[in-house]
Amino acid sequence: MPDSDTRPRKIIHVDMDCFYAAIELRERPELLGKPVAVGGRQRGVLTTCNYEARKFGCHSAMPTFHALRRCPDLVVLPVRFDLYRAESKRIRKIFAQFTDLVEPLSLDEAYLDVSQLDSDAASIAWEIRSRIREETQLTASAGIAPNKFLAKIASDWDKPDGQFEVTPEGIDDFVRDLPVEKIWGVGKRTAEKIHAFGAKTCGDLQKFSLVELDRRFGKFGHELHDLSRGIDHRRVNPNRERKSVSNERTFRENVITSDEGLEKLGPIVEELIEDYGGKHSDRTIREGFVKLKFDDFTITSAQRPMQAIEPLEFADLLREGWERGEGKAVRLIGAGVRFVPLGKSETGGQLEMF
Numbered sequence: 001m002p003d004s005d006t007r008p009r010k011i012i013h014v015d016m017d018c019f020y021a022a023i024e025l026r027e028r029p030e031l032l033g034k035p036v037a038v039g040g041r042q043r044g045v046l047t048t049c050n051y052e053a054r055k056f057g058c059h060s061a062m063p064t065f066h067a068l069r070r071c072p073d074l075v076v077l078p079v080r081f082d083l084y085r086a087e088s089k090r091i092r093k094i095f096a097q098f099t100d101l102v103e104p105l106s107l108d109e110a111y112l113d114v115s116q117l118d119s120d121a122a123s124i125a126w127e128i129r130s131r132i133r134e135e136t137q138l139t140a141s142a143g144i145a146p147n148k149f150l151a152k153i154a155s156d157w158d159k160p161d162g163q164f165e166v167t168p169e170g171i172d173d174f175v176r177d178l179p180v181e182k183i184w185g186v187g188k189r190t191a192e193k194i195h196a197f198g199a200k201t202c203g204d205l206q207k208f209s210l211v212e213l214d215r216r217f218g219k220f221g222h223e224l225h226d227l228s229r230g231i232d233h234r235r236v237n238p239n240r241e242r243k244s245v246s247n248e249r250t251f252r253e254n255v256i257t258s259d260e261g262l263e264k265l266g267p268i269v270e271e272l273i274e275d276y277g278g279k280h281s282d283r284t285i286r287e288g289f290v291k292l293k294f295d296d297f298t299i300t301s302a303q304r305p306m307q308a309i310e311p312l313e314f315a316d317l318l319r320e321g322w323e324r325g326e327g328k329a330v331r332l333i334g335a336g337v338r339f340v341p342l343g344k345s346e347t348g349g350q351l352e353m354f
Contacts, residue, residue, distance in 0.1 A: 008168065010121035011236065012112040012145040013151035014128060016091070017160035019079070019108035020084055022138050024077050033161040036075045039064055044215040045273065047079060047281045051160065061277030083109075088282075092170060094131045098124060103236045107261040109155075111148055113236035122165045129163065149184050149232035150174065171230040183227045185220065187271065188248065194224075196228065202228040245280055246291075246336020247271045254295050254329035257353060258322040262281060265290070265318050268335045269311050276309060284340040285309070290317035292325065292334035300324045309337060 016022070020038040025031055035056060037049035039065055049058045049067070056071035068074055073288045088107040095102045101113035114124050125142040130141050134232065139161035143154025150166045154174075157164035179201060180186055180194045197216055199205045205213070205228035213221030247268050256263050276285075288310075289303035302321040306313060316333050322330070 004217070008115065009113070009146045010115045010117070010129070011145055011151040012114060012121055012125045013145075013148070013155040014095070014110055014112065015141050015143075015155045015159075016108040016124070016132075017139045017141055018048055018050045019087075019138070020048040021053075021077075023084060023087055024066070024080075024139050025050065028077075031075055034075055035071050036077065037064075037067060038077050038079055040079070041076045044186065045277050046076075047277060049074075058280075061274040079281075084282065087138070088134075091132055091138075091140075094128060094135065097131075100238060100343055101236045102238055106280060111151065111236045122163065125163050125165075129161075135269060147230070147232035148234050148236065149227055150230055152184070153182055166230075175230040176201065176206075178202045180205060180228075181354060183224065184232075185223060185227075187247075190217075190220075202230075208328040216289075238329055241342055242280065242283070242339065243341075244336055244338040245272065245275050246289075247275065247336055248291060248332055248334025250293075251330075253331070254331050256329050258319055260316055261292075261318055261322060261328045262331060264333050265281075265314060265335060266311070268333060269309070269314050272335050272337070273309050280339070283342075285337045286340045288313060288317065288337050289335070289344070290321055291313055291319070291332070291334035291336070292321045292330050294325050295331055296328060298328075303338075306337065 021036050024038060025036060033052065035050065035053035036047045037053050037058060041045035044064050046058065046060055046062050046064060046067055048060050053071060053074055056066040056070055058074065064076060072336045082189055084107050088141060092102065092104065095110060095112055097110050099114050099117065103111040105111070115120055117124060121144045125144050129140045129142055132138060141155050141161060143151040144163065144165040145151040145154050145158065146168050146225065150171065154164045154166050180199055181191045183202065183354055186194065201353040205224055210222065210225045213225050249264065249268055251264065287303050288306040289301050291299065291301045293299045300321050302317040304313065304317065
């Protein structure tokens with residue numbers, strides 16, 4: 001729902017640059033200039049890497065052995081979540097000096113609503129970044145905009161150690177040429193569907209009516225209609241805590257056998273690994289689950305305790321859920337993990353891929 005407050009909204013998205021790797025480089029300056037990543041070396045994935053490593057095509061959520069093939073000289077350091085959490089707390093104390101309306105997304109990024117402050121948002125963002133650099137010797141990038149969607153995109157515009165502002169009068173020009181992949185909630189599969197619909201950019205999507213988008217994409221069509229125009233009414237929520245992350249697919253043709261289901265499950269779990277490694281790797285996993293919707297629209301979910309995203313475990317859960325269908329075909333498969341509540345976890349979940 002739109003915010004009832006009539007004041008112009010001033011939202012800042014702060015994104016730390018290569019956060020885990022930057023902390024490790026600060027602690028080990030002899031590695032400066034070398035390609036460095038943080039993650040599991042054996043059967044693991046990268047949680048982050050510095051810009052020298054990214055030049056070789058390395059990125060977060062990439063299996064470590066793939067990264068080492070691309071960059072044999074890559075220095076892979078173990079994850080130290082206690083250290084990263086401590087730095088994140090220091091940074092959040094800086095945010096709190098400016099506003100109580102802070103919505104952390106992970107250890108290394110957050111939204112700030114500074115609408116109530118008299119200073120312009122760009123100056124506030126610059127001051128926040130300066131204090132972070134002074135107090136932690138780390139750099140941050142920022143996006144400034146009238147809403148969360150645009151602010152998050154803008155924070156990628158001048159990385160590293162920069163900031164970019166989307167003004168209210170500049171929204172139309174900013175979104176027109178944005179690829180649809182930049183839209184909040186659009187993953188690889190949804191992007192392919194939108195491309196098939198004839199749209200590559202937000203400007204292309206603007207050519208379709210709300211009725212057409214709703215017919216093609218269901219309730220998500222309304223969000224596509226608004227976000228492609230730079231409209232986003234979501235508030236900055238300081239009490240937000242992500243409890244789980246999951247992905248699911250609804251199939252055009254029903255899946256008949258569990259073997260077919262296992263083939264469909266593989267890419268879903270791969271995307272789950274990417275989402276977790278890229279955005280939530282600081283959270284401790286407490287259980288994994290597989291969701292099935294049968295052709296009669298009944299739903300079942302199989303879950304078990306987990307501390308890592310292990311594809312073989314998810315395969316077992318799919319078989320368990322499939323047996324409950326007693327021969328019914330499946331129209332939807334989902335996979336996800338639930339997190340230990342914040343404040344109850346002392347160690348980070350180790351993400352492994354087999």
